[in-house]
Amino acid sequence: MAYLYETHMHTCLSSACGKSTGKEHARRYADLGFAGIIITDHFFGGNCAVPRSLPWQEKVKQFCRGYEDAREEGEKIGLDVFFGWEQGYGDDEYLVYGLDKAWLLTHPEIEKCSRARQLELVHEGGGAVIQAHPFRMRDYMRYIRLGLRFCDGAEVANAGNQQVNDTYAYHYAQEFHLVMTAGSDNHDSSRINRQEELFGVALNEKLSDISDYVALIRNRGEIGLHVDPSRFEADPVASPVLTSYWINAQEELEATGRTWIR
Numbered sequence: 001m002a003y004l005y006e007t008h009m010h011t012c013l014s015s016a017c018g019k020s021t022g023k024e025h026a027r028r029y030a031d032l033g034f035a036g037i038i039i040t041d042h043f044f045g046g047n048c049a050v051p052r053s054l055p056w057q058e059k060v061k062q063f064c065r066g067y068e069d070a071r072e073e074g075e076k077i078g079l080d081v082f083f084g085w086e087q088g089y090g091d092d093e094y095l096v097y098g099l100d101k102a103w104l105l106t107h108p109e110i111e112k113c114s115r116a117r118q119l120e121l122v123h124e125g126g127g128a129v130i131q132a133h134p135f136r137m138r139d140y141m142r143y144i145r146l147g148l149r150f151c152d153g154a155e156v157a158n159a160g161n162q163q164v165n166d167t168y169a170y171h172y173a174q175e176f177h178l179v180m181t182a183g184s185d186n187h188d189s190s191r192i193n194r195q196e197e198l199f200g201v202a203l204n205e206k207l208s209d210i211s212d213y214v215a216l217i218r219n220r221g222e223i224g225l226h227v228d229p230s231r232f233e234a235d236p237v238a239s240p241v242l243t244s245y246w247i248n249a250q251e252e253l254e255a256t257g258r259t260w261i262r
C-alpha cells in the first residue's frame with residue numbers, strides 16, 4: 001500500500017493566483033484518498049498574495065496563512081498537512097521543503113538571495129530544493145532555464161504542464177541522474193473530481209514529518225511517481241522547438257545547444 005502526497009499546490013490566501021482556501025484543498029485531498037499534502041504557495045519572488053512592502057515578520061505571518069488554514073482542517077479530518085513554498089526567479093521556479101515559519105522569521109535573506117545562496121541556506125536549515133516544472137513552456141516563460149546546480153532534484157511531472165513538457169523533464173532527469181518528483185500545481189480543488197486528475201508522490205511509508213520527505217530527496221530514497229507512465233511518452237516532434245539554457249555558476253544563461261529528445 002502506498003501513501004499518496006501532493007507536493008505542489010497553492011491556496012488563495014497566500015498565492016495571488018490561488019482559487020481554493022487551505023481548508024477546501026484539505027477536504028478534497030482527504031476525500032480522494034491522499035495521506036497528506038504539502039502547501040507550496042508562491043513565495044515573494046513569485047505570484048505571492050502578500051504585499052512586498054510589509055515588514056518581514058508580518059510578511060511571513062501572512063505568507064503562512066494558506067498552510068495554517070489547510071493544517072487546521074487537516075487536523076480535524078486526518079490529513080497530514082506540511083509546509084513548503086515555491087520561489088520564482090523569472091522563468092525558473094523552485095519548490096522548497098523542510099523549513100518552517102520559525103526558520104523564515106529568522107532568515108529574511110531568503111527573500112531575495114541568489115539561487116546558489118538559496119540552496120546553501122535551505123541545506124543549512126535541513127531542507128531540500130526541487131526545480132519545479134523545468135521544461136514548462138508558457139506565455140509567461142520565455143525560455144527553458146535549467147538550474148541543474150541549484151537543486152536537489154526535478155519535478156518531472158506537473159499536472160499544469162502539457163504532456164510533452166513532462167516527457168522532456170523526465171528524459172532530462174534520467175540523463176543527469178536527478179531525483180524525480182511529481183505534483184499537481186493545484187490552484188483550484190473545486191475542479192478536481194478524481195484521484196487520477198492529481199499528480200503526486202507515492203511513498204512506501206507514511207511521513208511523520210516533512211523532514212522525512214527531505215530525507216527521501218537528499219538520500220535518494222524511493223519516491224514513487226503518482227502519474228500515468230504514458231505521461232513520459234509524448235511525441236516531441238509535435239512540440240515547438242525548445243530554446244533552452246543552462247543557468248551557469250554566475251547565474252547567467254548559457255545556451256545548451258541541445259535538442260533534448262528530438
Ligand SMILES: [Zn+2]
Binds near residue numbers: 010017018047187
Ligand atoms: Zn500560481
Ligand SMILES: [Zn+2]
Binds near residue numbers: 008010086
Ligand atoms: Zn506552482
